[in-house]
Amino acid sequence: METDGISLKGPVLIRLPKGKDLLEALAEAAASINATKAHVAVIGALEKTKLGYYLQDERRYVDFSFDEHVEILCGQGNISLKDGKPFVHLHLTLSRKDCSCLGGHAMAGSIIFAAEACITPVAGDALVRGFDEPTGLFLWK
Numbered sequence: 001m002e003t004d005g006i007s008l009k010g011p012v013l014i015r016l017p018k019g020k021d022l023l024e025a026l027a028e029a030a031a032s033i034n035a036t037k038a039h040v041a042v043i044g045a046l047e048k049t050k051l052g053y054y055l056q057d058e059r060r061y062v063d064f065s066f067d068e069h070v071e072i073l074c075g076q077g078n079i080s081l082k083d084g085k086p087f088v089h090l091h092l093t094l095s096r097k098d099c100s101c102l103g104g105h106a107m108a109g110s111i112i113f114a115a116e117a118c119i120t121p122v123a124g125d126a127l128v129r130g131f132d133e134p135t136g137l138f139l140w141k
Contacts, residue, residue, distance in 0.1 A: 016115040022046065022075075023088050023108055026117060030079045030086035035119055036126035040088060042075035044115030049094060051104030059136030063107055070094040070102065072115065077106070079119065080127035082138060087129060 012033050016025040026040060049070055052061040077090035090106040132139040 011118050011120040014117045014119065016042070016044070016112050016117055018112055018114060019047075020112050021108055022110040022112055022115065023090065023106055025112060025115070026079075026088045026090065026119075027086045029117060030088065030119060033119065033121070035079050035086065035121050036081050037122045037124060038079040039120045039122065040075075040077050040079055040090065040117060041120075042072060042090070042115055042117040044072045045113040046070050046072060046094070046115075047111045047113045048109070049092075049102070049111075050107040050109030051092065051102065052107045053104055054137070056135075061105065061107070064104065065109065066102065068096065069113065070096055073101070075106070075117075078127075080129050080140060082129040087138075 014029045026042065030038065047069060049066040051064045054061050071094065072092060073095050074093040075090055077088060079086055079088055081087060092103060092106050094102040096102065128141050129138040130141045
């Protein structure tokens with residue numbers, strides 16, 4: 001993978017900006033290094049969170065909003081292209097202040113307090129998402 005003449009052969013470590021939407025910040029980071037197929041891991045803390053759960057029988061997500069401070073114990077996912085732009089598919093395991101956990105599909109609306117990410121590009125052609133009729137999801141083609 002090339003970006004500004006620099007060959008990316010390994011992981012890229014990025015500090016994400018406070019106050020920014022987590023998925024938006026990760027997508028911007030991916031775009032800045034031309035990551036079109038990558039693994040992403042993130043840790044840190046969120047000021048507020050929006051998680052989703054996919055109802056398979058209804059083929060739709062339900063959203064859950066948490067207006068509280070949480071720590072990101074584990075954020076794992078991938079980066080591919082959707083509509084020609086970096087798309088971040090991320091799942092989160094979060095800790096509340098009493099150390100109980102929340103988890104789910106990261107949705108737009110999760111606001112960063114502090115976060116550090118590792119984006120690991122994967123060699124080869126870009127990974128592209130398209131609509132998958134059997135699941136109702138946008139999956140890798």
